[in-house]
Amino acid sequence: MLTIKNLTKVYDKKTVVSGVSFTVGRGEAFALLGSNGAGKTTTIRMILGLAKKTAGEMGIGTDAIGYQPESPGFPPFLTGREVLEYYAKLQGMNKAAAKEEAKRLLMLTGLDDSKTKTGHYSKGMLQRLALAQALIGDPALLILDEPTAGLDAVGRVEMIRLLCRLKKEGKTIVINSHILSDIERICDKGLLLDKGRVYRNWDRYADEGKSLEQIFMETMEAVQ
Amino acid sequence: MITLIQHGLQERARRRELFVFIALGLLLLLFLGSGNAALSVNGEPITGFTMLFPVIMHVVNATLCILALVLSVHTIPEEYRRKTSHLIWVRGISQPAYHFSLALANFLAVALAGLILYGAVGLYLVKNGEGARLGALLLSFGMLSINTGIITSLTSVLSIVWPPLVAGLLSFFVLLAGILHPVLEWVSYWFDGWTASVLRAVLRITPDLDAIRSMATGLIQGTAPDWHGLFTALLWLYGISLLFFVLRKKEA
Numbered sequence: 001m002l003t004i005k006n007l008t009k010v011y012d013k014k015t016v017v018s019g020v021s022f023t024v025g026r027g028e029a030f031a032l033l034g035s036n037g038a039g040k041t042t043t044i045r046m047i048l049g050l051a052k053k054t055a056g057e058m059g060i061g062t063d064a065i066g067y068q069p070e071s072p073g074f075p076p077f078l079t080g081r082e083v084l085e086y087y088a089k090l091q092g093m094n095k096a097a098a099k100e101e102a103k104r105l106l107m108l109t110g111l112d113d114s115k116t117k118t119g120h121y122s123k124g125m126l127q128r129l130a131l132a133q134a135l136i137g138d139p140a141l142l143i144l145d146e147p148t149a150g151l152d153a154v155g156r157v158e159m160i161r162l163l164c165r166l167k168k169e170g171k172t173i174v175i176n177s178h179i180l181s182d183i184e185r186i187c188d189k190g191l192l193l194d195k196g197r198v199y200r201n202w203d204r205y206a207d208e209g210k211s212l213e214q215i216f217m218e219t220m221e222a223v224q
Numbered sequence: 225m226i227t228l229i230q231h232g233l234q235e236r237a238r239r240r241e242l243f244v245f246i247a248l249g250l251l252l253l254l255f256l257g258s259g260n261a262a263l264s265v266n267g268e269p270i271t272g273f274t275m276l277f278p279v280i281m282h283v284v285n286a287t288l289c290i291l292a293l294v295l296s297v298h299t300i301p302e303e304y305r306r307k308t309s310h311l312i313w314v315r316g317i318s319q320p321a322y323h324f325s326l327a328l329a330n331f332l333a334v335a336l337a338g339l340i341l342y343g344a345v346g347l348y349l350v351k352n353g354e355g356a357r358l359g360a361l362l363l364s365f366g367m368l369s370i371n372t373g374i375i376t377s378l379t380s381v382l383s384i385v386w387p388p389l390v391a392g393l394l395s396f397f398v399l400l401a402g403i404l405h406p407v408l409e410w411v412s413y414w415f416d417g418w419t420a421s422v423l424r425a426v427l428r429i430t431p432d433l434d435a436i437r438s439m440a441t442g443l444i445q446g447t448a449p450d451w452h453g454l455f456t457a458l459l460w461l462y463g464i465s466l467l468f469f470v471l472r473k474k475e476a
Contacts, residue, residue, distance in 0.1 A: 048314055067314045073306030075231075077238050089227040090315045133311065 001026045001141055001172040002047070007056035009042050009196075017042050017196045019056070024189070026061070026140075029163070029173040031183040031190030031202070033216065039196035040176040044143055047174070062141050066134035070146040071126065076119025080111050080129050083118060087133045105132040109162060124155030131162070142166065142173045148182045160185050180212045192219050225325050228317070232299075232329025241294050242333060249287035249341045256280050257348040273352045278441050280348065284341050285368060285437040289399050292334045292372040296379035297392040299326050304473065324468045327380035334372045338365060349444070360444045367440040367449070370457045371433045374464060375399055381467040401426050402433030431460040 002024040009017040017039040024030040032040040045051040047058060048067055074083045081102045088098035106113050109132040111125060118129065127147060134142055147163065148156045156179075163186050167173055177183050183190065190202040192215070200219045207215060236242060256279060259271075300323055303309045312322050342365045349357050378398060382391035401408060405427065412423035435453040443449060 048310075050310055050313060065314065067310065069307050069310050072308055072311060074308070075235055077235070086227065086231055087311060087315070090312065090317065 001028075001061045002030075002174065003057075003059035004043075004047070005057040007043060007046060007058065008054045009039075009046060009051065010054045015196055017046070020191070020193070020196075020198055021056075022189075022191055022198075022201075024172055024174060026172055027167065027170045028189060029167045029175065029187040031187040032174065032176045032193060033178075033180070033183065033190050033202070033212075034193035035178075035220070037195070038193040040193055041145060042196075043193075044145060044174070044176055048143060060141065062139070064137060064139035064141065066136070066139035066142045068127075068130045068134040068142070068144045068147055070149060071123075072130055074118040074126070074129065077117055079113075079115055079117055080121070080125070080132070081106060081113050083129060084132055084136065088136050091137050093137075101136055105135055108132070108135065110158065122155075123150045124152060124158070127151055127155065127159060128162075131159070135166075140170075140172060142171050144173065144175045146177055147175060148177065148179055156182065180216055184212045192216060194220070225317075225321055228312070228322065228325035229329045229332070232326050233332055236295060236299075236329055236333035237336075239295065239333075241291065242337060245287055245291040245294070246337045246340050249284065249337070250344055252283045252287070253280060253341065253344045253348065256283065257344075257351065273354060274445075277348075277445065278438075280345060281368075281437055281441040281444075284338070284345060285371060285433070285440070286403060287341065288334055288338050288368065288372045289375045289403065289433065291337055292330065292375040293379050293392065293395050293399060295330045295333060296327065296376050297383055297388045297395065299330055300380055300383045301388050309473075319472050320469045323380065323384055324465075327376055327468065330380065331369075331373055331376045334376060335369055338369065338372065357444050357446070360446075364440040364443040367436060367443060367454075370454075370461055371402075371436050373461050374402075374431050374433070374457070377461065377464040377468070381464060381471055384468075384471045384473055398430050399433070401430040403437075405430070405432040405434045431457060 002022075004023070005021050007017055007020045008015065020039070020043055022030065032043060034040050042051060046053045047060070048065065078086070084102035084105055085098045088101045089095070093101060103113065109128040111128055111132065118126065121129065127150070131144070131147060134144070144163075148159050151159060160182055163173065163175075167186065173186070175183065175187060184204075188204045191198050192200040192202060199222070200215065202212065202215060256276060303326065309322065313319070342361055346358055346361055349355060349361075375395060375398075379391060379395040382394055386394070408423055408427055412420050412427065415423065432453065435450065436457050439449045439453060
């Protein structure tokens with residue numbers, strides 16, 4: 001579904017992503033891990049076409065990509081349903097189809113179709129709404145930036161369950177996250193990035209017996 | 225694009241500034257139109273329809289131009305701050321189309337405010353027994369919209385590349401110079417040397433918003449428009465609008 005080869009990004013003579021390569025198969029959940037400034041978000045932005053790559057190759061097996069940015073500020077005067085209808089229309093759906101799609105996604109993400117404006121939403125509800133807008137049009141590939149960040153315990157559990165369900169349904173998921181325990185529950189494979197470079201590949205099955213936290217700490221210590 | 229404009233209008237209609245400026249404009253028009261205003265130029269009192277009407281049109285023009293600036297200066301930066309811009313681009317909508325739609329929504333919001341103020345101008349005409357001139361109101365409104373179009377476009381394109389404060393100050397400078405074009409022109413004859421050169425340069429690089437205001441007033445008063453001035457203003461509007469397709473947010 002997604003093949004990245006030697007992806008490189010240079011901003012003002014500073015290399016922020018250097019020779020990153022990975023492959024994500026259909027129905028897999030893949031994690032981009034690393035501390036702040038590791039190059040995770042830039043990698044995601046290049047995949048989405050929001051930033052131009054300086055070098056490298058990208059092969060994306062679908063045109064239907066859903067993207068959930070970290071805490072987007074939805075218009076506070078709209079309800080969740082109105083937000084979804086708006087993005088559905090921007091995606092080319094007519095009014096009736098947008099309405100249906102919004103209804104389906106509110107149900108899927110566990111948001112109620114109330115008159116509550118997004119300005120009064122909790123962080124957890126906003127994250128679920130952000131995921132719902134990424135799911136408009138039923139994309140095959142989902143790219144999620146910190147989907148569980150800032151959520152309380154219940155919100156996190158619900159979000160993880162939802163992502164696992166989407167994975168089970170065959171969605172390919174790329175997640176950028178700091179929260180290793182969440183990644184371990186959702187993803188099978190991943191990359192540990194530091195200063196734009198790949199320091200280690202992580203594979204749940206190959207690395208059996210070691211927690212992701214252990215692997216992460218070992219890698220970070222080796223890097224320093 | 226229509227969805228973006230509709231959404232933009234919906235959002236602008238919730239902005240407090242829109243209503244504050246409409247209320248302020250209406251209050252000023254009420255004050256001037258009631259005949260209670262003691263205005264004078266060089267000691268000569270401004271009274272009667274022919275003298276007061278241009279003043280009223282000055283107020284309408286200034287109110288709408290400042291509203292255009294205030295609405296436009298934060299619109300595009302705010303979308304980037306909220307990170308909603310990425311959700312637009314991943315849906316295949318280009319930066320120019322997105323920025324242009326946001327500016328168009330602002331322009332339409334200002335036009336709505338303009339319609340309300342023009343409604344008040346219409347009442348003033350009727351009150352003064354000038355109801356026969358009502359037919360020209362719509363044409364005049366269209367003419368004055370060139371000014372709000374110029375300020376909306378300019379503020380919006382500047383806010384793509386510069387922070388709101390810089391974009392706002394630059395736009396305000398253009399607005400002020402545009403409204404005060406005849407005054408600056410007059411003052412420029414008083415000076416020699418570099419001061420005169422600077423003033424003439426300012427006149428050359430800023431659109432003559434007052435000429436459009438004057439034409440919009442003239443249309444209601446039965447004066448034929450100055451076609452050259454109108455063409456120049458439209459050229460300004462076209463030139464600034466083209467910048468939407470040239471200026472891009474760098475790796476936003």
